[in-house]
Amino acid sequence: MPRRKSVEKMSAEELYELARQREQEEAAVVDQSKEQIAELKAQRKALVAEHNKALKAIDKELAKLQGGKKQRARRSSGAPRGQLSARALELVTKHGPIQGRDLKARLEKEGLDATYLAQALAGLKKKGQVTSPSRGVYQAA
Numbered sequence: 001m002p003r004r005k006s007v008e009k010m011s012a013e014e015l016y017e018l019a020r021q022r023e024q025e026e027a028a029v030v031d032q033s034k035e036q037i038a039e040l041k042a043q044r045k046a047l048v049a050e051h052n053k054a055l056k057a058i059d060k061e062l063a064k065l066q067g068g069k070k071q072r073a074r075r076s077s078g079a080p081r082g083q084l085s086a087r088a089l090e091l092v093t094k095h096g097p098i099q100g101r102d103l104k105a106r107l108e109k110e111g112l113d114a115t116y117l118a119q120a121l122a123g124l125k126k127k128g129q130v131t132s133p134s135r136g137v138y139q140a141a
Contacts, residue, residue, distance in 0.1 A: 084112055085120040092130055093140040100136045 007044070014092060034067065091106055092098055100121070107114040122129040131141045 092138050097137050097139040
C-alpha cells in the first residue's frame with residue numbers, strides 16, 4: 001500500500017483529485033443505502049398486503065359465522081360519544097365562570113369519567129361555545 005502524502009505537502013490538483021475520490025466514495029455509499037431502503041420498503045409493502053389479505057379473510061369468516069353482522073369496536077369508557085362535552089357545556093353555562101378543576105370534580109361526582117375534560121373543553125373552545133377569560137377558567141360564549 002502506497003504511503004499517502006500529508007495534506008500540507010499536496011498540490012492543489014492532488015487535493016482536488018483526493019476530494020473528488022472521496023465524493024465518489026460517499027456517493028456510492030448513499031446509492032447503496034438508497035437501494036437497501038427501496039428493497040426494505042418493497043418487502044414492507046408486500047408484508048402489509050399479505051397481512052391485510054389475511055385480515056380480510058378472517059373478517060369474512062367472522063361475518064359468515066355471525067350471520068353477516070359486523071362487530072363494532074367498543075369504547076373503553078362506555079360513555080356515549082359527546083356526553084362529556086355536552087354535560088361540561090351545560091355546567092359552564094349554568095354556573096358561569098368556573099375553574100377547570102371544579103368542573104372536573106362536578107363531572108366526576110355525577111359519575112362521568114372526566115379524564116379527557118381538557119380535550120372536550122378545547123373542542124368546545126374551538127367551536128366557539130366556550131371561552132377562557134383566564135387560565136383554567138371557562139365560561140359560556
